[in-house]
Amino acid sequence: MIAMMKFFIQTMRVVIGLALLIDAGMALAEPRTALVIGNGAYADAPLRNPVNDARDMAAKLRELGFQVIERLDADRQTLRLALREFEQQLRQRRGVGLFYYAGHGVQIKGQNYLIPVGVDIRQEFEIPDEGVDADAVLRAMESAGNGLNIVILDACRNNPFARSLGSRGLARMDGPVGTFIAYATAPGAISLDGSSGRNSPYTRSLLAAMSTPGLGLEQIFKQVLVAVEQETGGGQVPWVASSLRGDFYFIPPAPATPASPTPPALPAAPLPPGPASPSPVGDPGRSSLLEPDMAVVPGAGFSISRQPIPLDAYYRFANATGQAAPPAPGAAGGNQPARVTWKEAMDYAAWLSRQTGGGYRLPTEAEWEEAARSGIGVHDPGGQDREWTCSEYRPAYEGQERRCANPLPEAVAIRGGRWRAGADPLSADLGFRLTRDR
Numbered sequence: 001m002i003a004m005m006k007f008f009i010q011t012m013r014v015v016i017g018l019a020l021l022i023d024a025g026m027a028l029a030e031p032r033t034a035l036v037i038g039n040g041a042y043a044d045a046p047l048r049n050p051v052n053d054a055r056d057m058a059a060k061l062r063e064l065g066f067q068v069i070e071r072l073d074a075d076r077q078t079l080r081l082a083l084r085e086f087e088q089q090l091r092q093r094r095g096v097g098l099f100y101y102a103g104h105g106v107q108i109k110g111q112n113y114l115i116p117v118g119v120d121i122r123q124e125f126e127i128p129d130e131g132v133d134a135d136a137v138l139r140a141m142e143s144a145g146n147g148l149n150i151v152i153l154d155a156c157r158n159n160p161f162a163r164s165l166g167s168r169g170l171a172r173m174d175g176p177v178g179t180f181i182a183y184a185t186a187p188g189a190i191s192l193d194g195s196s197g198r199n200s201p202y203t204r205s206l207l208a209a210m211s212t213p214g215l216g217l218e219q220i221f222k223q224v225l226v227a228v229e230q231e232t233g234g235g236q237v238p239w240v241a242s243s244l245r246g247d248f249y250f251i252p253p254a255p256a257t258p259a260s261p262t263p264p265a266l267p268a269a270p271l272p273p274g275p276a277s278p279s280p281v282g283d284p285g286r287s288s289l290l291e292p293d294m295a296v297v298p299g300a301g302f303s304i305s306r307q308p309i310p311l312d313a314y315y316r317f318a319n320a321t322g323q324a325a326p327p328a329p330g331a332a333g334g335n336q337p338a339r340v341t342w343k344e345a346m347d348y349a350a351w352l353s354r355q356t357g358g359g360y361r362l363p364t365e366a367e368w369e370e371a372a373r374s375g376i377g378v379h380d381p382g383g384q385d386r387e388w389t390c391s392e393y394r395p396a397y398e399g400q401e402r403r404c405a406n407p408l409p410e411a412v413a414i415r416g417g418r419w420r421a422g423a424d425p426l427s428a429d430l431g432f433r434l435t436r437d438r
Contacts, residue, residue: 031095035086039103050102090144105155214253241424308431314338337431362390365401393422
């Protein structure tokens with residue numbers, strides 16, 4: 001009997017180990033295709049770092065298993081032909097598509113254009129004819145039927161060209177489902193080319209974060225946001241817009257060591273009942289299982305949920321209203337935070353208020369900060385998690401941080417750890433807490 005049990009245990013170890021190896025192999029075997037463009041040799045406004053940025057990004061992506069199309073100082077025809085080749089390779093290989101661009105970019109009436117090298121642009125009306133529509137990248141990915149697309153734009157760099165033609169910075173872009181768009185800075189702002197070193201602050205931070213094993217795509221860009229904001233003294237705040245529902249890793253996490261199976265234990269005699277666990281001190285108005293555990297912020301006139309709203313609570317809302325919901329929880333269970341768009345978080349607060357009469361809403365940015373200073377509402381001091389507020393985002397405090405935005409703003413203030421930033425309200429990878437007035 002003992003020999004049979006040992007054989008069973010050894011067999012299970014082999015089976016579990018093989019399963020983990022197969023899962024890791026599948027994650028690495030998924031086709032990866034990238035187009036990398038670095039434009040710096042502009043006649044009127046040359047840039048120092050885009051060619052270095054593109055070379056280093058292309059090398060990193062090849063190291064990470066991507067088949068890379070690389071073009072440096074590309075004119076308009078070269079850029080368009082590279083985009084056509086990119087679409088064809090995506091159509092053949094599918095899998096993961098990634099587009100990276102470093103160089104000049106401008107917007108006109110909400111439309112973004114990437115500026116090729118060698119163009120002769122004197123007036124704004126010439127940009128649509130001489131530039132390359134950034135939406136063409138998204139159309140190429142959609143045309144190829146690709147399932148997961150990543151667009152990284154280290155554009156709108158600080159230079160006379162971007163300020164003299166077109167509007168300041170880039171406009172927000174909406175990609176097809178399964179698209180992650182990352183901007184070096186917020187819509188309408190400019191990014192830095194970098195005065196020292198071979199890379200821009202954004203690409204330098206991105207290359208470092210991509211090299212960290214086990215970081216998901218959202219975690220990578222959270223690290224980039226924190227690093228760039230710190231390096232630039234808050235002058236540049238990276239931005240993302242996401243319609244991803246699954247996870248993507250440049251370097252997958254290492255497989256967990258399988259636990260050794262243990263034979264079933266004999267039934268144990270029941271233990272005598274002990275004293276009841278004390279209930280946490282919280283908001284005495286909490287009366288429903290639907291309601292979150294609230295904590296009163298001292299002297300502030302409002303209470304805030306101790307933790308972000310979990311998935312299992314959000315699923316009740318989704319089931320009751322027919323709204324879309326994030327994927328079912330994995331090993332972490334329904335207690336992990338629900339990561340949703342700003343509108344979905346606002347809708348959840350309104351629904352919960354109707355169900356309970358509790359008057360719930362998202363916190364303003366000022367309320368979130370006040371709760372954090374009181375030791376309430378911050379569960380990740382390292383700053384990797386981001387949470388919605390209801391306030392509009394502007395780089396400077398101008399009173400908007402103390403009120404909820406209405407209607408839908410172009411940028412929503414988000415908080416995390418000890419930093420602030422803005423996010424596209426369509427991003428679907430942020431958690432949220434609720435407040436209510438006392």
